[in-house]
Amino acid sequence: MGKAIRLYGSLFFVDKFIDGRDAIPCVSGNFVRRRNTLRFLQMLSGDAKYCVSTWHQIINMKKIVVLTGAGISAESGLKTFRDSDGLWEGYNIEEVATPEAWRRNPALVQDFYNMRRKAVLEASPNAAHYALASLEEKYDVTIITQNIDDLHERAGSTNVVHLHGIITRSQSSKNPNLTYPVEGWEIKMDEVCELGSPLRAHVVWFGEAVPMIETAAQICAEAELFILVGSSLAVYPAAGLVHYVPQNTPKYIIDPRIPQLHQDKSFIKIEEKATVGVPQLINELLITD
Ligand code: NAD
Numbered sequence: 519m520g521k522a523i524r525l526y527g528s529l530f531f532v533d534k535f536i537d538g539r540d541a542i543p544c545v546s547g548n549f550v551r552r553r554n555t556l557r558f559l560q561m562l563s564g565d566a567k568y569c570v571s572t573w574h575q576i577i578n579m580k581k582i583v584v585l586t587g588a589g590i591s592a593e594s595g596l597k598t599f600r601d602s603d604g605l606w607e608g609y610n611i612e613e614v615a616t617p618e619a620w621r622r623n624p625a626l627v628q629d630f631y632n633m634r635r636k637a638v639l640e641a642s643p644n645a646a647h648y649a650l651a652s653l654e655e656k657y658d659v660t661i662i663t664q665n666i667d668d669l670h671e672r673a674g675s676t677n678v679v680h681l682h683g684i685i686t687r688s689q690s691s692k693n694p695n696l697t698y699p700v701e702g703w704e705i706k707m708d709e710v711c712e713l714g715s716p717l718r719a720h721v722v723w724f725g726e727a728v729p730m731i732e733t734a735a736q737i738c739a740e741a742e743l744f745i746l747v748g749s750s751l752a753v754y755p756a757a758g759l760v761h762y763v764p765q766n767t768p769k770y771i772i773d774p775r776i777p778q779l780h781q782d783k784s785f786i787k788i789e790e791k792a793t794v795g796v797p798q799l800i801n802e803l804l805i806t807d
Pocket of ligand 1 (some may be wrong): 587588589590591592593596597598599600606664665666667747748749750751752753772773774775776790791792793
């Protein structure tokens with residue numbers, strides 16, 4: 519157990535995440551975000567009154583949840599999926615993004631994801647990714663992304679949940695919990711995990727379980743403001759996450775072609791490309807409230 523600190527009559531324990539970084543379980547039992555934890559730890563070395571007021575500002579930050587899809591990375595040069603007639607870079611998903619495809623032709627699947635990784639490494643975050651990162655100055659932001667690229671992280675977002683995995687890591691074809699960073703763009707067919715099984719891309723294929731879906735649903739249920747960017751809402755279970763957002767939570771959607779929404783009337787629609795609509799909304803959020 520870490521060091522205990524009493525503030526405003528509440529006990530906080532400075533403890534460690536399993537990855538070794540500092541974390542503080544707060545009074546509600548939730549873990550505060552690492553970035554805030556660092557700020558909190560810095561404050562501890564300062565004036566106690568200042569500590570308490572700043573700590574209260576931090577825990578009172580409004581929770582914004584952003585669900586992003588392929589559309590947010592389109593203007594970084596990464597093609598979306600639905601905009602290309604249901605093909606992904608010219609391929610049917612059954613050919614390249616299913617467990618059956620891997621069993622049938624692992625070299626083709628490996629090559630497909632190697633090409634996607636190469637494109638991601640060559641791409642840069644755009645104004646929409648950067649605007650979302652800047653939102654953390656004032657809000658408690660969680661980004662839930664369906665994307666397998668790392669453009670949110672490279673833009674500076676610190677709290678990103680990857681629903682469908684991330685292309686910059688590889689995964690054991692025997693145990694999906696064994697993942698590794700990929701050096702460069704290529705996973706070679708003779709590369710194996712510590713169990714001796716071939717490595718594949720760390721992505722969730724169609725027909726596979728989505729291990730982060732329950733965590734994501736819980737995050738959506740706590741949203742005080744919800745923003746959906748660049749998703750056709752055609753891929754389940756990700757598309758179902760919007761139903762977990764509380765009814766009275768303000769909701770925005772940014773997409774040049776707004777998809778069909780079940781709770782259509784509860785969304786404020788911004789029919790723009792991500793690089794226009796996202797910075798516009800974020801500027802408003804940063805100057806108001
Ligand atoms: P999708 O391709 O089904 O839908 C894309 C959505 O983005 C559409 O609604 C479209 O109108 C919108 N869009 C297009 N250009 C846009 C722009 N400039 N700004 C804002 N919105 C724009 O995407 P999806 O719903 O995310 O589902 C596709 C699946 O394929 C995901 O699960 C994802 O894992 C995978 N995928 C990922 C990437 C990536 O990581 N960058 C790229 C393609 C596909």
